[in-house]
Amino acid sequence: MANCNQLFTDFNSKVRLTDARREKLINVREILRNKIRNYFIGSSSLSMPKFQSQGSFVMDTIINPIEGDYDLDDGIYFFGNLNKNQRPTTVTVHETIMRAIGDHTDNVVYKNACIRVIYSEGYHIDLPMYYAQYISSPDLAHKKKGWVLSNPVEFIAWFETRTNSGFQKEYLYEEKRFDEYRNWLDQIRKNDVQLRRIIRYLKAWGDFKKGEMPPGIVMTILGTENYFEDTRDDVAFLARLSELSKKRRVMA
Secondary structure, three states: OOOOHHHHHHHHHHEOOOOOHHHHHHHHHOOOOOOHHOOOOOOOOOOOOOOEEHHHHHHHHOEEEOOOOOOEEEEEEEEEEOOOOOOOOHHHHHHHHHHHHHOOOEEEOOOOEEEEEEOOOOOEEEOEEEEOOOOEEEEEEOOOOOEEEEEEHHHEEEEHHHOOOOOOHHHHOOOOHHHHHHHHHHHHHHHHHHHHHHHHHHHHHHHHHHOOOOOOHHHHHHHHHHOOOOOOOHHHHHHHHHHHHHHHHHHH
């Protein structure tokens, strides 16, 4: 096959989220965190929350969309010993965070699994809420389903194991290891391994095709399972698509 590796490399530089956009997300994330912290100083029966970013932003598989928002998921964690029947309802937790955000922006979307804070500049922050006795087994506050066991750190760890990035779950479970986590983040930005690029290519393809393709998390799973490493991105990408095509024919 023709060597298209340089074309893929150039494309990656276009779809990978820029440092400027990354900084915008971090800045508004910190503003929101501070507003929420200030609200909980003596103002709620819930404990002072802790925060943990998650998803494609942490894994560096986030892309610049063709149109629409780019985003960051920032989990809000409450810790305590209350069982599901003793806790505030998930709707109450959502409403509490809505009040904490206040009039920060004119556009806040009340979703089932999170609160979405939308900014006119073209990005948004998703705020899923959790309650946990132990950080390794948090329950997501889902408006319709109630408290649902959900641990996004496990998904990050699953993915990072396949990139051989040296990620450790303790980075996000233990505050004393925050400096190690920050250094790890810096390193994965510098060392842009092939699997991350493959996921970005799949997500960009899905962004181009829009409704015809699976969402980003599904693309990440499909791209990671049976990943074929190669010195060229075009060869690795084709191998991944060929494998997906075979599985689709078997399932059909």
